[in-house]
Amino acid sequence: METFLQVLVSGLMLGALFAIVSVGLTLIFGIVKVVNFAHGEFLMLGMYLVYLFTTKLGIHPLLTSVIVAPLLFVAGVATQRFIIQPLMSARDDHIQIFATVGLSTALINLALLLFGADIANTPASGLRTPITIGPVRVLLGQLVILAVSIMLVIGLQAFLKRTQTGRAIRAVAQNRAAAQLMGINVNRIYMLTFGIGAACVGLAASMVAPLYPTSPNIGTYFVLTAFVVVVLGGLGSLTGAFAGAMIIGLIDSFAGFYIGSDVREVVVFGMFLLILILKPSGLFSNRLSLSHVSP
């Protein structure tokens, strides 16, 4: 029973980690409709920035988010403006996929060039302190991730629902041409959305870096899972992404413990494929119109 509880809680903590990484991706994927393979590399860049700010300037990792998130916002806006936007009118999606794959390759190798292949450890600054609640043990940093991811989802949800800009973003996601006719500057909305999506990863980086060692390849570890989460939750759905992340976290944790840690990815990706093929709108959506499935 105790083990079960521990596995359960670990799963939820892992889920929170996936959630905070996936929230930005679901915005970019769901609204700009671009498969950003470089998403994981944004996280990696963010983590290196956190590493630099903590080790060189001695700032607490959580505080670095104030600088890292805006920096990644700029990176996101620039990516949209200079790489994705020129390709928006391209007839084939594959062109955009290759562009982000190229960006991802370039960023991984840039990190390799600047920081070397060695692992960079961000100081834990107290975030690795274990906290025991009854029979289960979690790290303080994991609880922070859970709290921040919940706040992030609620905050973004309110932004999208209540503000004028948020409404414009949702309008563009629904119908680009109609939104343009209503006087919305679509290119600006896309840049903003991409920026926010990247900034979310920046925020995530300052929570993740103290717990996980940073390496040039860390992004690829997260990005595939993030795509699984986003598809599971339904494109562009923040709450869906959160719920999806929790489910994947639990599956990962339970499969890892009860089936074998070396095949847990098979379970996660198997689940992903089943959802993709059987219920492509995601688990939590009952919309009839699907943009990515042939009628």
Next chain:
Amino acid sequence: MRKTVTDTTLDTAMTQARSKTLPWKRIGLFAAGMLALLIIPILIGNQFVSHIFVTIFIFAGLSTAWNIVGGYAGQLSLGHAIFYGIGAYAGIILMNLGISPWLGMFVGAAVSMVVAVAISYPCFRLRGPFFSLATIAFLEVFRVLALHFRELTGGATGLMIPLKFGWEWMVFRDRTPGLLIAFGMLMVALGVAWWIRSHRLGFYLVATRERESAAQAAGVSTVKVRLIAVAASAALTAMIGTFHAMYLTFIDPSSVFSLTTSIQIAMFALIGGIGTIFGPLVGALFLVPLSELARGWLGAQALGLHGFVYGIVLVLVVLFMPNGIVGLTGRFFNGKNDEKKAQAAPIAAAARASRPPIGNDILVVDHLDKHFGGLHVTRDVSLTLKEGEILGLIGPNGAGKTTVFNMISGFLKPSSGTVKVRAADGSMMMPVTPGDFAAIGVGRTFQIVQPFAAMTVEENIMVGAFHRHSDVREAREVARETAHRMGLGHYLDAEARGLTIGGLKRLEVARVMAMKPRILLLDEVMAGINQADVRRAIDLMLSIRDTGVSIIAIEHVMQAVMSLSDRVIVLSSGQIIAEGKTQDVVRDKQVIEAYLGKDFVHAEA
């Protein structure tokens, strides 16, 4: 609008050149080029140069195989390393059991084909990036499974080939035999790719990529052709994988089932020219030496620099050269063609034969109902079409005319009711899928035109012509003749995406006419063509009817309705409200009311 794929224009240019003046010169040039590729490394005799050439041949071969699926069929697979890996493992595992890789190669190919069909079939309904994501997920599953089943694959430690040398084991102390085998495999891959691209299958694949529903209407079994393409591509990839494993002498799951390899394979095709026959080869010729040299020079200076440059080059190519290297040269050679574009020729005035008498029922529709959720689109629609008859289907916007068309051509399944069609042998059949309808001789056009945008006008019509003629030359003849008849003769080599809306409407009709249908369903083909052409189009329809084709036409141009239709059916709010002779129907009160409202009827009265 930025063009992304101009593959077909180039290939057309090549096929035409082949069929016209100088086929031998071209073949000779190609043979000389290929031979030079083989002889240069043998003459130089340097280990490093040989290695680069073997790598070029292998990746060009892999990329050419990928291109059959990723380029022709437009299914951007990023999971091709699965097949490469299966080939590699099959080769080494069987070699350890004492079986020659020459046999193992075919075992790997067979397994790959089965796997490819099994994983592609459920994934085909996924569009664009979702298909790519699914293939990546499958690749990850294979990698993890390969790590897990240690007894078979050696797990993370990998597998080493047993030290047996000689031709029967595909392993050599000398570099030259390896070069020969890699070259041979590339030639096989190029041969298969060329064969597919220049035969009906290739046209069907590109048509399916461009517009799936239009391809189905033209009688293409879209799932089948893509599965064939995937199987062929997987088999080739696996065979090259077997050889590469022998060449490398060592494999492990993370190096063969790797996303990086998958991406590289696709990237060579992209940079060379996606969807073209020689694009992948050109891409590999250009990039492999570049990357090997960069690894040598830049890699020594700083770790990661060459990968960084590689990534940046990829982004720049995508941004500024989306058609790849072959696309650039293609644009250069084809640039002049566009200038001699003439004005649209009028639709050829048709010589009228005498009209055959109206015969038996050929299409019988009984009590068709269709509802989407609570919305009833059609209620209890019954109609019959007789042989040699033209039936006009009119009604206000939103009456459900196109929905009826979709149900009598297999694109929508009726909620209830039946559609029966008399086959050529006289028996009544109940076709279900668009393919069934096409096979039994029902051809249709789409109200919202559905051209195969990246194909030329001629190729568009050929897709229709292939329905009756499997030979490319015959299909081309039929297509040309049909094009001239439809006034598209001057546009034969123009890409369909460049046509005006009037031109596209004609193309729509030309494509279905090339199918030589027995029943023709025309959905607003007169809309958007000029007044003079409406008259000619009417004559054309009549001449088509006179050849014994039965026609149902949805039309808003009343001039056409009046002069074409033997009978008219009026649909309003999903129900038939009037049926009969054209003159009677247009005076029907209910009909006037449906079109113009009650007030108008009262005002008239």
